[in-house]
Amino acid sequence: MKIILGISAFYHDSAATILIDGKIIAAAQEERFTRKKHDSSYPFNAIEFVLDFAKIKLCDVDQIIFFEKPFLKFERLLETYVAFAPRGFKSFCMAMPVWLKDKLFQKKMLFNELKRHDNNFNEIKKIYFSDHHLSHAASAFFPSPFEDAVVLTADGVGEWATTTVAIGKGNKLEIKKEIHFPHSLGLLYSAFTYYTGFKVNSGEYKLMGLAPYGKPIFEGKIKNKLIDIKEDGSFHLDQSYFNYATGLTMINKKFENLFGQKVRNPKNEKITQFHMDIAASIQKVTEDIMIKIAKSLKEEFNISNLCLAGGVALNCVANGKILNEKIFDNIWVQPAAGDAGGSLGAALALWHIEQNNPRKIYNEDSMQGSYLGPEYLQKEIEEQLDAAGAKYEIFKDEELLDKTATDIANEEAIGWFQGRMEFGPRALGGRSILGDPRSEKMQKNLNLKVKFRESFRPFAPSILREDLSEWFDLNVDSPYMLLVSNISKDKAIEMTEDQKNTFGIDKLNIKRSEIPAVTHVDYSARIQTVNKKTNEKYFRLIEKFKEKTNCPVLINTSFNVRGEPIVNTPLDAFNCFMGTDLDKLVIGNCYLDKTNQNQFLQKDYKNKFELD
Structure with a gap:
């Protein structure tokens, strides 16, 4: 058994990933544990989680790989400051002490941090460094369902590269241009x-x-x-x-x-x-x-x-x-396309490219729906809710899904917390806020009363895969909410001449389709296709909603407020529930009604998090 720990940290979205014999076992972002959005610090909690989930100690890990090369990054900073001198002297003076103290000697610093997880860990030679864009490219190619592919990565900047093209074939991946x-x-x-x-x-x-x-x-x-x-x-x-x-x-x-x-x-x-x-x-x-x-x-x-x-x-x-x-x-x-995914890509690059291990290709992909984070047993959920003073009822799956689908059809806003947490920036039916897409007021209400954010922000539809092409101009899987397509012509509502002449935010209030809450002002939507194999409970909920309404679509937005990371624990979910105008919380098999809760447990959530 070969175990690799991948780490990304110190810029934004720190994260950790564990691979066992090349299989993705667990991955999570540090922000979910610290409750600090885009947390860039050493991902202590994320590493603790992935080790714990894999039931291993750090000294059992064979290799630890960091997602970029600090020396190359330092070289880029120095050369940039020299090239632009004397411009930038102020930021040079601010950046250099941090580099000279911490970042340049990252191997030693990582070693010291890693010892906090396991006193018996004493092999600094287990620590490796990947290239930033190779980590991105590997995260895109190796989990993909393709034998060969062109791999395009584009971001702000890694060490030197900002855009790269790589070619992937089997277990090989090579960057061709930058x-x-x-x-x-x-x-x-x-x-x-x-x-x-x-x-x-x-x-x-x-x-x-x-x-x-x-x-x-x-x-x-x-x-x-x-x-x-x-x-x-x-x-x-x-x-x-x-x-x-x-x-x-x-x-x-x-x-x-x-x-x-x-x-x-x-x-x-x-x-x-x-x-x-x-x-x-x-x-x-x-x-x-x-x-x-x-x-x-x-x-x-x-x-x-x-x-x-x-x-x-x-x-x-x-x-x-x-x-x-x-x-x-x-x-x-790649659903974790940003720097968090670098922890996964670095580990996969080490396994396939450096160690020449064969690659297993799956029909959908090998990301397991991106449900790679923590999961809570029913007993743990009840313990956390009891400790928080929550009032709840427990229902078997069938009744729970029926009640929740009815609530959504009644235009209630639902906090939905099930199974493993998602890896990447999108909630995909594990840690989601759900609503009725047919409602004309739902988009505005969710934005202003639940998410505390700008009213123009669109919401995504989750749709049963088999109903996709009936509702949208799309007929390919989009499990990670990373493709935008237009609403089908027969579901769209044509705008009048007067409506076409409206400006700016006034466009928001015009009903454009049978599912106005997820139809953006240009008739587009950011689609998530839901598949029974990767998320059965969520799939069955949407099926139940379709039985009641003839609509196979739900509003799906991340379970958090503006400026807050997506909820991670049952307690996070309860706090968010009590700090917003969510009507119900469905967490494991527990069902919470806002009207039954102790009003003294309400939270001032609006000012809790720094606005993003």
Whole structure:
């Protein structure tokens, strides 16, 4: 038996993964345990969990691999500061002490941290380092259902690379070409995230959600001034508009002058049509680049499968556009496409590439629905709920599913906590908030009363796989909510001329389909297909809802409030339930009604977490 522990940490979304003989056993992000969103610290709790789940001690682990190479990253920082000198001296002075004290001697630091898990661990030579983008590429290719594939990774920056192309065949994976820092599609998108007043490294999906409210009127300006895009999709950014290479902000005055407005201050400035148009413009440019790259890769390598990872692969709208263009026959996106997935990719790269172990290919994929986190027994759930003072009833599965489906059909908001927690940023029916997609008021209510977030943010539909093509213009699996497609024509409601002329956020209140709560303003939806094999209880709940309503779709959003990581434990779930306007909580076989709870247990949840 060969055990590998993969670790990603110290930038954002720290995580840990355990492989046993190449099989993914467990994986989780540190944020879920510490309750600190995008936690970048050493993933002590995540490592404790994966070891515990695999029932092993750290000294039983054969190899430990970190997802990137600190020396190469340090070299990039030094060379960047030298190249841009004297610009950036201030951030150089801030960065260097941290590097010289901690990051440069990461092997020793990791060794010291690892000893905290197991005093008997004393073999520093068990620690290895992978390359950042190789970790991403391995996380995309090795779990995929393909024998061979083109693997495209794009994010902010790893050591030097920001975009890479690799070719995977069997158990081999080789990076063929790269685009290097400071030219980065991820950082370009983040620059606009920053400009519109959202948080870099977490607000990018807000920018994507805002885009359909605007028109891409600044597309020409971006392409003419900020980025030079070649025919094959490779690109070059004009650094005179940006500050991220050396400064403490993403953009500079020249960038602001180009678009005619200062950076939006989220504390006191509302989102306007200008910000919606900016969002639409950068989204369109991103899609164009991704499509150009995909087309040139298909032409060059003539392989029919595409795998995607890196933060940019979480841009499910761009993924949907690549699929629509029918460039590749099949597309597979790693559900933990960001840095958390680097812990998984590094471990898989070590197992397959370095150690030449054969690869087993599964029909769907080898991610097990991405349900790789902690699970709680009924007894543990009851203990945690009792300790919290919760009032609950216990029902057998059939009655529990029937009651929950009835509640959803009555437009109630349900906290749903079942089975293993998801790995990656999306709730997939393990730690979800559920609602009725047919309700016209559900999107607004969930956003404002439960999630405490901006009303424009769209919700995803979970749909039974066999009903997919009847409701959406899509007929491929989308188990990880990483493909966007349009609602079927016969389910859509045509807008009147007056409605077409509405602007911005007013578009939100127009009913566009039979399932308005999950239909975005451009008739699109971020789809999750649900399959009986990977999540039977969730599948049966949607089936039960379909029996009652003739609708095989539920609203599925992550079980948390804005700025909070997805809930991990039964206690986290109860606290979130008591701090929001959720009506019911269904956790294991326990059923909690808000009206039966002790009102003194209510939480002030709205101000508990720092806004993202």
